[in-house]
Amino acid sequence: xxxxxxxxxxxxxxxxxxxxxxxxxxxxxxxxxxxxxxxxxxxxxxxxxxxxxxxxxxxxxxxxxxxxxxxxxxxxxxxxxxxxxxxxxxxxxxxxxxxxxxxxxxxxxxxxxxxxxxxxxxxxxxxxxxxxxxxxxxxxxxxxxxxxxxxxxxx
Numbered sequence: 001x002x003x004x005x006x007x008x009x010x011x012x013x014x015x016x017x018x019x020x021x022x023x024x025x026x027x028x029x030x031x032x033x034x035x036x037x038x039x040x041x042x043x044x045x046x047x048x049x050x051x052x053x054x055x056x057x058x059x060x061x062x063x064x065x066x067x068x069x070x071x072x073x074x075x076x077x078x079x080x081x082x083x084x085x086x087x088x089x090x091x092x093x094x095x096x097x098x099x100x101x102x103x104x105x106x107x108x109x110x111x112x113x114x115x116x117x118x119x120x121x122x123x124x125x126x127x128x129x130x131x132x133x134x135x136x137x138x139x140x141x142x143x144x145x146x147x148x149x150x151x152x153x154x155x
Contacts, residue, residue: 003051006034008154010042014055015152061115062142067122068092068115069141072108073133083133084110090125092116108138 003011009032019027025043029036046052061068075083080098087096087110096112116122126137 003046003154004042006038007042007046007051010034010039011046011052011154014043014052018055066115066117067119067141068113069122069126069139071112071114071126072138072140073110073112073129073135074107075110075133075135079133080110083135086132087112087129090114090129092122092125 010028013028013032018024021027023036025039026036028034029039032039043052043055047054073083073087084096084098087093092115094113094115096110098109099111100109114122114125116125123139126139129135130137
């Protein structure tokens, strides 16, 4: 399925901050010379078709005084669904995905990000996942951010 010019125009604009007003799509309609209802309908369509996963803010956990980490686990193939379901039970998990790399020196296949109110809670949750799964969780906290966000050319 190919995106229309209107869809591409909307997607391109959605990669930037949404206006912080009561009707952000009305503001976008003025900016894009499109009807507000059309923008909302097209976004719903693109979500239904899987072109857009969701519209959500990027939260700066550190600015909010919270702790966060990227974590990795080496999960046996026959336990991937089970272990990923356990990880997903934690409200602080924002991403959880299977990654199979060709690099055998990196033995991890489940990667997830987790945030918590403080370092103690974060490490307690990671330890709880270890206890529940019997697997070692490797925590890889951010030391320095070099980039956040990306803008794609929408063809």
